Amino acid sequence: xxxxxxxxxxxxxxxxxxxxxxxxxxxxxxxxxxxxxxxxxxxxxxxxxxxxxxxxxxxxxxxxxxxxxxxxxxxxxxxxxxxxxxxxxxxxxxxxxxxxxxxxxxxxxxxxxxxxxxxxxxxxxxxxxxxxxxxxxxxxxxxxxxxxxxxxxxxxxxxxxxxxxxxxxxxxxxxxxxxxxxxxxxxxxxxxxxxxxxxxxxxxxxxxxxxxxxxxxxxxxxxxxxxxxxxxxxxxxxxxxxxxxxx
Numbered sequence: 001x002x003x004x005x006x007x008x009x010x011x012x013x014x015x016x017x018x019x020x021x022x023x024x025x026x027x028x029x030x031x032x033x034x035x036x037x038x039x040x041x042x043x044x045x046x047x048x049x050x051x052x053x054x055x056x057x058x059x060x061x062x063x064x065x066x067x068x069x070x071x072x073x074x075x076x077x078x079x080x081x082x083x084x085x086x087x088x089x090x091x092x093x094x095x096x097x098x099x100x101x102x103x104x105x106x107x108x109x110x111x112x113x114x115x116x117x118x119x120x121x122x123x124x125x126x127x128x129x130x131x132x133x134x135x136x137x138x139x140x141x142x143x144x145x146x147x148x149x150x151x152x153x154x155x156x157x158x159x160x161x162x163x164x165x166x167x168x169x170x171x172x173x174x175x176x177x178x179x180x181x182x183x184x185x186x187x188x189x190x191x192x193x194x195x196x197x198x199x200x201x202x203x204x205x206x207x208x209x210x211x212x213x214x215x216x217x218x219x220x221x222x223x224x225x226x227x228x229x230x231x232x233x234x235x236x237x238x239x240x241x242x243x244x245x246x247x
Contacts, residue, residue: 021078021079022076022077022078022247023075023076023077023078023079023245023247024074024075024076024245024246024247025074025075025207025243025244025245025246026072026073026074026075026243026244026246027071027072027073027074027075027089027091027209027241027242027243028070028071028072028241028242028243029070029071029072029209029211029239029240029241029242030068030069030070030071030239030240030241031069031070031211031237031238031239031240031241032066032067032068032069032237032238033066033067033069033095033096033097033235033236033237033238034063034064034065034066034067034097034098034235034236035062035063035064035097035130035219035233035234035235035236036064036233036234036235036236037218037220037231037232037233037234038229038231038232039060039062039220039231039232039233040060040062040063040064040233041060041062041063041064041099042063042064042065042099042100043099043100043101043102044058044059044060044061044063044099044100044101044102044128045058045059045101045102045103045104045105045121046058046059046101046103046104046105046124046128046170046172046180046182047059047105048105048106048107049104049105049106049107049172049180049182050106050107050108050180051106051108051174051178051179051180052178052179052180053108053180053181054181054182054183055107055182056104056105056107056180056182057168057170057182057184058099058101058128058168058170058182058184060099061097061099061128061130061168061170061186062097062099062130062219062220062233063097063098063099063100063128063129063130064097064099065097065098065099065100066097066098066238067095067096067097067098067129067130068096069093069094069095069096069237069239070093070094071091071092071093071094071136071239072091072092073089073090073091073092073136074089074090074091075087075088075089075243076088076089079144083143083144083145083146084141084142084143084144085140085141085142085143085144085153085155086140086141087139087140087141087142087155088137088138088139088140089136089137089138089140090135090136090137090138091135091136092133092134092135092136093132093133093134093135093136093161094131094132094133094134095131095132095133095134095235095237096129096130096131096132097129097130098127098128098129099127099128099130100125100126100127101124101125101126101127101128101170101171101172102123102124102125103121103122103123103124104121104122104124104172104174104180105121105122106121106122106180122174123174123175124172124173124174124180125172125173126170126171126172126173126180127170127171127172128168128169128170128171128182129168129169129170130166130167130168130186131166131167131168131169132161132163132165132166132189133163133164133165133166134161134162134163134164134192135161135162135164136159136160136161136162137159137160137162138157138158138159138160138196138198139157139158140155140156140157140158140196140198141155141156141157142154142155142156142157149203149204150201150202150203151200151201151202151203152199152200152201152202153199153200153201153202153207154199155196155197155198155199155200156196156197156198157196157198158193158194158195158196159192159193159194159195159196159213160191160192160193160194161191161192161194161215161235162191163188163189163190163191163192164188165185165187165188166185166186166187166188166189167183167184167185167186168182168183168184168185168186169181169182169183170182170183189219190217190219191217192215192216192217192219192235193215193216193217194213194214194215194216194217194235194237195213195214195216196211196212196213196214197211197212197213198210198211198212199211200243202243202245205244205245205246206242206243206244206245207242207243207244207245208240208241208242208243209239209240209241209242209243210239210240210241211237211238211239211240212237212238213235213236213237213238213239214234214235214236215234215235215236216234217234217235218232218233218234219233219234219235220232220233
């Protein structure tokens, strides 16, 4: 399916070049990023935490709360006389999801069984952010509407997010003022194949952009042979930004 779409996209671009104007723009955007699916969570806890240190890790860092994200890149597109658009965006993204931390299983307490009881979690409040740094490529086919001097571009397509690294940053504080932090490399994630729907409103050389991007790649590696439940974790991004046309 991916190869077919790319072949069709390249063919359409090549056959339409003679009737199109090429536009090149610089892009900058910000927005909210999170994970969706039955493996994601709004709250989790820190395992192996120690007071006033960066020991431990968040039990489930795949938060379904939006975290602040941002990115930038370059857009090249050809606009035909009929209004059809064939374009490509490429750039860098920092994507951050958020999960609330409500407790810490401390490694600096005696975890042995005392009077047939096992120490429970220490109540704490904070957040963990799972941060991904990606190179993103977005081919699209769209259409331009003109209303006097204002242009509205509708640009459905797909994204390929090539992950450079994924890192966990967590911080929580208990009632005694002790701080627990996590700082853990989560390795590289697989290429994220995403459906995208973007739009841009332009006046002269400036544009306001907006987008909704839904990931289709499953980030969960928790399909246990003895579990009747299949787990799913997908990315989701809502973005808002600015663009400046340099050509």
